Amino acid sequence: MPRYAMVIDLQRCVGCGACSIACRNENNVPDGMYWSNKITETVGTFPNVRYHYIPTLCNHCEYAPCVRGCPTKAMHKLPSGITMHDPKKCIGCKYCEFNCPYGVIYFNWQSPHKFWRDDRPLIEGGTASPKEVVEQAGARAVPYYNPEREDTLAGTRPKGVVEKCTFCDHRVKKGKLPYCVEACPASARVFGDLKDPNSKVSQLLGKFRPFRLREQLGTEPHVFYIRGFNPAQYTPSKGGV
């Protein structure tokens, strides 16, 4: 059984956010939630400033605090190492969200995609209502609804349960790549089997020294970052004198 992991090349990542948009489309993610997200940081004082951009997603930790803490086993591990969530078992206690050290789990505070259920047009007699747009598109919940998501998880998750990245397990099951990997225009994301020494993931982790988020917690995240990007240069001098 493979052990899936992702390597994100920070030198290749241009911070375009295509991963986030692709994820939203693929997984019918509601507004205000980000299965695929980012941490940005600006350091220094003008004009000596630097901007950091780290794409984030569920780390599918080996020792996942969300799985350990879930009282009903709604949050569970698949044999492939993917941390999966079963909304049918979720009681909405939000402990996984409270317990996640990476801030990648979200709660459905209300029924998702509320905007698209609105039957009032923006301009009376001029535009269609969001509800009509969905109906005309022949879709469910949102006009860009992806029914393939339903293969392994509810297409949209109901109010009162949490949701998060699943490494696009429904695609991986069919031998496809997670959609954020597929959509990345800079090929900054590499997905594969950590157990296979010949996989690209294993090769990259051997070639470059990776880091993981909050490694000191011992959760063993399965998202690795390589090649921190910094284009800045400076003139050499003895001790800065």
Next chain:
Amino acid sequence: MKKGNKAFYVWLGVLGVFMIAGLVTALKLLMEGHVLFNTNDVIIWSLPLGAYIFLALTSSGLTLLSAIPLVFGVKKYEPLAKRLVFLAIATLCGAFVSIGLELGNVWHMIYIMLSPNLSSPIWWMGAIYSVELVLLAVKFWRLFMGDRSSLLSKYAGIASFICALAAPLMIGSVFGITESRVTYFGPVMSIYCLLMAMLSGVAFFILYAMVYHKVASEPVSPEQRVLYDEISLMLKYVAAGVLVFTLLKITIESATKVPEFLMIRKYEHTFGTVFGLQTEVALGLVLPFILLLFNVLRKSEVGKTIASALLWAGTLGMHMEILLSGQSHPIGPKAEQYGEALTYFPSIWEWLVFAFALAVMLAFYTLGERYLHLGQTAEPKTGYAAA
């Protein structure tokens, strides 16, 4: 309140109004979801959960206090046993109302038992409190039947005592074992919750007793006075324990350079400060402790009432402050959506959940006092019936 007293029915009416408002809130939550709460993906748990912790720990404290006569066999405390067990049941029912609406669906509370995860402190917390409620009900039933000495009665008392010890430890570990939130002080949180359970339980019992004697126009007998004075002394010692713990916690929070603690220092305290000390600690712990230090005040009914009321309310304030300050800053990428430090004020629906929980608890007390003869000492049953 005496039978036929008009105030009794007015009181029940007031409780009824809050319970109806609570049921409307429950329906609204079921239909619209927790968007009704002033919570978000950073401040995840709020007043309903704080109220649950507060009431559940008070119930544990009352059960621990009831163990003095029922487990350790201190005879002179036996007149208090039935009332203590009943108060523990009623308070736990209030706690369950609050957690039920925090989850939004009563079925979810039952489902926890059907799909257990033994590594989850939330599962253990739910399981232990559920078992404790059943054991307390059995214990009360035996006491009500006048049975203090049968095996069933004794074992129900011992088992509920063990549950009351374990449950606060589990509540503490829900917070203490979170990898991401060091500001909850790890496993020490469990010890803190146990101390807080004892403090809130003992404080609440004294407050209840004082209010009961006033409302029922029943003067405190010399025997009762001795017991209440002793329990007030216990309250002083427990308050001292919590005070030492709290001051130590504040000192560490102020002195450490651990980044997460530096972050929560930016958090504006929920209830503000008095002379640089958090209001709930100053007025809900330090002040009543000082009052309890004076024998004259500690032995007077007014002194007991004020000190216990401040301490009981103070424990709610301290639970809320700990709960909220630990969630005041976003983790990881959520900082992109939310500010660096967040504040919280409950929505009307959260207040109604809290009021519902209190109304259920108070309705139980009121009806229990009226119909279940809580003040009567049960005569030991002997022979076949007690076996």
